[in-house]
Amino acid sequence: xxxxxxxxxxxxxxxxxxxxxxxxxxxxxxxxxxxxxxxxxxxxxxxxxxxxxxxxxxxxxxxxxxxxxxxxxxxxxxxxxxxxxxxxxxxxxxxxxxxxxxxxxxxxxxxxxxxxxxxxxxxxxxxxxxxxxxxxxxxxxxxxxxxxxxxxxxxxxxxxxxxxxxxxxxxxxxxxxxxxxxxxxxxxxxxxxxxxxxxxxxxxxxxxxxxxxxxxxxxxxxxxxxxxxxxxxxxxxxxxxxxxxxxxxxxxx
Numbered sequence: 001x002x003x004x005x006x007x008x009x010x011x012x013x014x015x016x017x018x019x020x021x022x023x024x025x026x027x028x029x030x031x032x033x034x035x036x037x038x039x040x041x042x043x044x045x046x047x048x049x050x051x052x053x054x055x056x057x058x059x060x061x062x063x064x065x066x067x068x069x070x071x072x073x074x075x076x077x078x079x080x081x082x083x084x085x086x087x088x089x090x091x092x093x094x095x096x097x098x099x100x101x102x103x104x105x106x107x108x109x110x111x112x113x114x115x116x117x118x119x120x121x122x123x124x125x126x127x128x129x130x131x132x133x134x135x136x137x138x139x140x141x142x143x144x145x146x147x148x149x150x151x152x153x154x155x156x157x158x159x160x161x162x163x164x165x166x167x168x169x170x171x172x173x174x175x176x177x178x179x180x181x182x183x184x185x186x187x188x189x190x191x192x193x194x195x196x197x198x199x200x201x202x203x204x205x206x207x208x209x210x211x212x213x214x215x216x217x218x219x220x221x222x223x224x225x226x227x228x229x230x231x232x233x234x235x236x237x238x239x240x241x242x243x244x245x246x247x248x249x250x251x252x253x
Contacts, residue, residue, distance in 0.1 A: 005226060006168060006210050006233035007250045008044040008131065009240025010071060010099060011051075020051035021058045026243035028064030034247065038065050041233070041250045045240065046071050046099055049085050056094030069097030069131070072105060075118035087119075087126040098123050099235075101133045101157050103174045113156025121159035124166045131168045131235065132157050133214070134195070138175035146173075147194055154198050164208035169195060170235040176215030177237065185224055188213055192230035219248030226253050 015023070024045060031037060046069040047055045059066045070093075074084035090098055100123065101116035120130045134153040136146040150171070158167065171191055173183050183191075192211050199209055213225055214235030225231060226249075239245040 003208065003210055003232050005041045005250075005253050006044060006212060007041050007246070007253075008069070008097075008170075008212065008233065008235050009046060009246055010102070010214075010235055010237050011045065011047045011240060012071070012104075012237060013048055014241055015048065015051060017051055017054045020047050021054050023241065023243060024055045024058040024064075024066065025062060027246055028059060028062040028066060030243050030247040031064055031066065032062075034251070037247070037250050037253075040253050043067065043250070044069055044097055046097065049090075049093075052090070052093045052095060060094075067096045068094055069099065070095050070128075071099050071102070073098050073100070073119055073123055073128070075115060075122050077122070087123045087128055090123075091126050091128060095128060097129045097131060097168075099131045099133065099170075101153070103133060103135055103172055103177060106133075107137075107174065113153050116157040117159045120157065120162065120167070124159065124161060129166055129168060130162075131170050131212070132162075133170045133172050133235070135172040135174050135214075138173075141173070141175065146191070150191065150195065151198055154195065154202075158202065163203060164210075168210045168212060168233075169199070170212040170214050171195060172214035172235065183215055185228055188225060188231060189228045192228065196230045217249060219245055219252060222249040222252035 044067040070090040073087045105111045123130050134150045136149040140149045210232035212233045212235045217234045218239050
């Protein structure tokens with residue numbers, strides 16, 4: 001049986017408590033109006049950490065089929081780590097998922113794959129499903145190193161015990177995030193097949209692990225991207241901040 005597509009919204013550092021609640025409610029209303037979408041897709045939103053409780057409350061009140069996740073977590077349970085948020089805190093706030101190793105964390109904050117792996121192990125210990133991001137810079141692709149970079153990130157970021165029940169992979173070509181650029185369907189197909197083959201080497205239940213595409217996904221290009229073999233959903237940035245666009249991407253499935 002085909003895997004359900006995972007339509008995941010990464011709200012990044014945007015919004016207020018009120019706007020986050022309103023967006024969650026608008027998505028919930030749209031899902032209620034199109035119940036058949038739930039037969040083909042699972043839905044997730046990842047708001048800024050301070051808005052997670054409000055979004056969780058809004059989703060629960062509506063009874064919407066919408067999971068909530070965090071955008072990052074620490075590699076430690078508690079302690080003197082100013083500014084960090086631990087996996088049990090996310091779980092306590094109502095999260096089911098957490099994004100780890102996003103290109104903005106790797107690039108801006110200098111996160112290594114070893115750190116991503118430690119965070120993922122901690123998140124799994126607390127029952128969170130991790131969305132582990134991998135992807136190459138434009139210079140790395142131009143140098144013919146895209147596959148080597150992604151292979152290294154996969155090998156270094158997946159903790160022992162990672163499987164389809166607790167891990168999702170997201171491929172995000174860094175040069176196609178927030179730039180308006182998008183990888184060609186041929187680029188996406190080749191990389192997703194490569195990731196699938198690498199997972200096959202490492203995991204027993206590799207066939208059930210979802211591989212998302214993230215890179216300027218919009219309603220007008222979603223059909224071309226989400227129908228590619230081994231593309232099991234989308235990790236959506238800017239388009240997830242508008243309920244109509246977010247649901248439009250799901251409808252493209």
